[in-house]
Amino acid sequence: IKKYNNSAFSPEDTQCFFESVWKLYPNKKGKGQVSDAAKGRLQKVGYEQIKRCVERYLTDLAKESWRKPQNGSTFFNSGYVDYLDENYGNNLATAKDDTPFLN
Secondary structure, three states: OOOOOOOOOOHHHHHHHHHHHHOOOOOOOOHHHOOHHHHHHHHHHOHHHHHHHHHHHHHHHHOOOOOOOOOHHHHHHOHHHHHOHHHHHHHHHHHHHHOHHHO
């Protein structure tokens, strides 16, 4: 039996989870470039929080119409991290402190 990232999840469970979050994201490029390790990290974060990450990212994109969604592979390999619950609030506070016109 092949070990899978020392995870409690089977490779099949992780792939199924990844398919469910992939459907949430608008730019479907690079699916094959998302590593198995990244898929495992996404599953540990959980569906609801990844869903919030996608929603937050898309909300931020909508504020600047010239910006387009990054490839799905970029977002799911590492781009979501800034939009996690523990990071997203901190980024807003930093932006407000560093940018006078946002206060």
